[in-house]
Amino acid sequence: MTSSTAAQRVQDLREQIRTHDRLYYVEAQPQITDLEYDRLLAELKQLETEHPELASPDSPTRRVGDAPVPHLEQVAHRLPMLSIDNTYSLEELAAYFERAAKLLPDETIEWVMEYKIDGVAASIIYEDGLLVRALTRGNGKVGDDITHNIRTVGGVPLRLSGDQVPTVLEVRGEVYMTNDDLVELNLRQAAAGLPAYKNTRNVTAGTIRLLDSRIAAERRLRFFCHGVGYAEGLQATDHVSFLHEVGLLGLPPTPNVRRLANSAEAMQAAQSLEEDMPTIDFEVDGIVFKVNNFVQREALGSTSKSPRWLIAYKRERYEATTVLERIEVQVGKTGAITPVAYLQPVDIADTTVSRASLHNADEIERLDVREGDTVVVEKAGKIIPKVVRVEKHLRDQPLQPFVFPTACPECNTTLQRDEGGVAIRCPNPSCPAQLRQRIAFFASRTGMDIDGLGEKLIDQLVSKGIVRHYHDLYGMQAEEFIAHLDKVKTRKASSLVNAIEATRDRGLARVLTAVAIRHVGPRAAYRLTQAYPSLEALREASEEQLAAIDEVGPVIAKSVRDYLHSDYGRATLDGLQQAGVRMTEEVADTSDLPLQGKTFVVTGTLQRYKRDEIKQRIEALGGRASGSVSSNTDYLIAGAKAGSKKAKAEKLNVPVIDEDQFDELCQ
Structure with missing residues (x-):
């Protein structure tokens, strides 16, 4: 092969490999197999060996690692690389949003939410599109030079792509390892007779500081970009457009970012974190909320340790x-x-x-x-x-x-996969298993709280065709329970009838929770029915009107509106109404409620209250029931065997009370 032919082939191979790197790491849409990719890389490496004059510092072959560096140099950051303030409670998160709003009065703050990836923070610097340096956070002012290892990290381009490359671009993000790659690494460790690594973060933290980049290259580290440091020539003026811009440059932006119109939407997103977290192959220990607009970030500024324009909501x-x-x-x-x-x-x-x-x-x-x-x-x-x-x-x-x-x-019934999704479902609406689950939730404490109607009885009612809808439960006589259900005697049957009858007057909020409308829990149902206290009023409300309710927002509003006007939802609620279930809600006068504005946390085993009962009483009397103790908690109600929450309350000087003291507060 002539030098000119080799040069052309080298250029073609480099462009192909960079394209496939982008498809794999940035767009998550690989078009070739790992074997085909490795063959391209091997051919490029062979040509560069045969024609050393064609070697280039930004060639994809440079990812395999070079000779070890003698030590890690300490280099100053051009802009401080500050840490992030953390919170573990919704109350502290709400207080943070309030502080931000006070610092920007009369301004609407748009937020973005992204994963807090459990890896190692790094800063990567490009000059005229070429990767020139990478640093750890270090002490925030000075970091370790890890350029030799960052060059081996998948998804980090050695040269930026595109026609409008910033003169200087410092991106900040997280170096991480996937769980799948840790599995493969531990297989290699076992084959070599070496101990397995415990978790991805420890491997990443150790690898990124190795002197020998050849070892780092074998461990398949990856990178997500989530922030910007010093930059000249950057076009973006907000975070969402910044992530789009770095993606066009060939850098992998942090995934699954959500734009949120205001702090109410942000709080709603935080509360649904545990339910909405998709299956992902990297470790996440929470979410981060950031002010989207860069000008507002400048106005908010920073403390000596952390920026005021972002916060991490973490999970233990x-x-x-x-x-x-x-x-x-x-x-x-x-x-x-x-x-x-x-x-x-x-x-x-x-x-x-x-x-x-x-x-x-x-x-x-x-x-x-x-x-x-x-x-x-x-x-x-x-x-x-x-x-x-x-x-x-x-x-x-x-x-x-x-x-x-x-x-x-x-x-x-033949199962079906959701179009464009991962869920596989039974499409039969009359499937006994689905009906059992729906009835079980309807009867649960969170739902209508039908005492005594457990899984075994529900299984018999459904399997024998006695109950096909929620409203079939109402009007059943004790004789029917005795005749159709095994081991149900007169006393038990009478108790069941009384328990079902008692739920007729639970009210609309409990009904909305019990019929399992997606995203609607007790708190959202309460807020909805305080604004629209009858089924008719709720049905007439527009999606925009529902979304404007405090603590509701557009996601819940759409779900409720869709349910209320679907054939299934209309038939379900009409059936319950015709069965005599109350479809209205009393609007609370909160002006002089004894617990108004107070936040309570409940822990331990209580004697007189079920957990759901005491939470309902707290909210009915104007208070808020929270799940975690923070400095914003007013009281911790502690029963027997109270554990870590009590210890945390005592540490924060939060008053710890028992049930008797709680009852006194309620008077």
């Missing part, structure tokens, strides 16, 4: 290792088929965990999890424990892959 995370004994699938109330891992019981965060969510069929395939595997289980915040990764290096015998069912395990 706990992990343990155990054995997955079997996998079963469950049919939910919306028909979604959810695989569940049954585990050898293990203690995580003072609770015994024997089950964990596997989310969906795609997650099982990604994890390659099998019955008999040793797995790492995580419990973060209040969420159901989930399997984080499989310790494949401990798989010492062949295990059979799990085969996801193609038919509903309950009604044998």
Whole structure:
């Protein structure tokens, strides 16, 4: 091959590889296999070896690592690389939004929400599009020079792409490792007789500071860009456009960013964090809220430690290792088929965990999890424990892959995958499993609280065709329970009838919660019905009017509006109304309620109250029931066996009271 031909081929290969790097790391849409990619890289490396005059510092082959550096140099940041203030409670988060609003009076602040990735912070500097330096955060003023290792990180371009490259661009972000790559690394460790690594963050933190970049290249670190430092020639004037701009330059922007119109939407997003967090292959320990507009950021400024224009809402995370004994699938109330891992019981965060969510069929395939595997289980915040990764290096015998069912395990209907989604569902609305789940939630304490109507009785009512809708429960006589249900005697039957009758007057807010409208919990239902205290009024309200209600917002508003005007939702609520269930709500006069404006947290075992009952009483008397203790908590109500929340309350000088003292406050 002539020099000119080789030069052309080298240029073509570099462009191809950079294109595929972008498709893989930035757009998450790979078009070739790993093997095909490796062949392109191998050919390029061979040509550069045969024609050393064609070597270039921004060639993709430079990612394989060079000779070790003698030591890490300390380099000053051009702009301080400050840390982020953290909060673990919604009350502290709300207080932060209030402080920001006071600093920018008469201005609407638009927020963005993004994942707080559990990796290692890094600053990467480009001059005229070429990567020239990368630093750790260090002490915020001075960081370690890790340029040699950053050059090996997947998704970090050695030269920026595009026609409008900033003269100087310092991007800041997170270096991280995926759980899948940790699994592969530990397999290599086991094959070499070396100990396994415990978690992705420790590996990343150790790797990024290695002197030998060849080792870093083998560990498949990655990078997400989430911020900007010093820059000359940047076009963006807000965070969302900045992420778009760096994406065009070939840098991987932090994923799943949401723009939020105001702090009310931000609070709503924070409250739904645990439910909406998708299945992802990297570690996340919370979310970050940032002011979108760069001018407003400048106005808010910084303290000596942290910027005032962002805050992290973090979740406490706990992990343990155990054995997955079997996998079963469950049919939910919306028909979604959810695989569940049954585990050898293990203690995580003072609770015994024997089950964990596997989310969906795609997650099982990604994890390659099998019955008999040793797995790492995580419990973060209040969420159901989930399997984080499989310790494949401990798989010492062949295990059979799990085969996801193609038919509903309950009604044998052919399952369907959501169009463009990952959920696999039973499309049969009459599926007994779905109906059981819906009735069970309707009867639960969160729903209508039908005392005595448990899973076994619901199973009989549904399987025998006695109950097909919520309203079928009403009007049932004791004789029907005795005749159709096993082991139900006269006293039990009478109690069930009385318990069902007692729910007729629960009110509209409880009904909206009980029928399981997506995104609508007790608090949102209460807010909705205080604004529109009858079913008719609620149906007449527009989506915009619903969204304007405090603590509701557009997501809940759309969900409620869609449900109220769907055939199913209309038939469900009309059926309950015709059965005599009250579809109105009393509007509370909060002007002189004894608990008005007070925030309470409940912990331990109470004697006179069920947990839901005391929370309902708090809110009915004008207070707010929170799940976590913070400096904004007014009282902690502590029962027997109160644990960490009581200790935290005492540390923060939050008054700790018992049930008697709470009752006195209510008078």
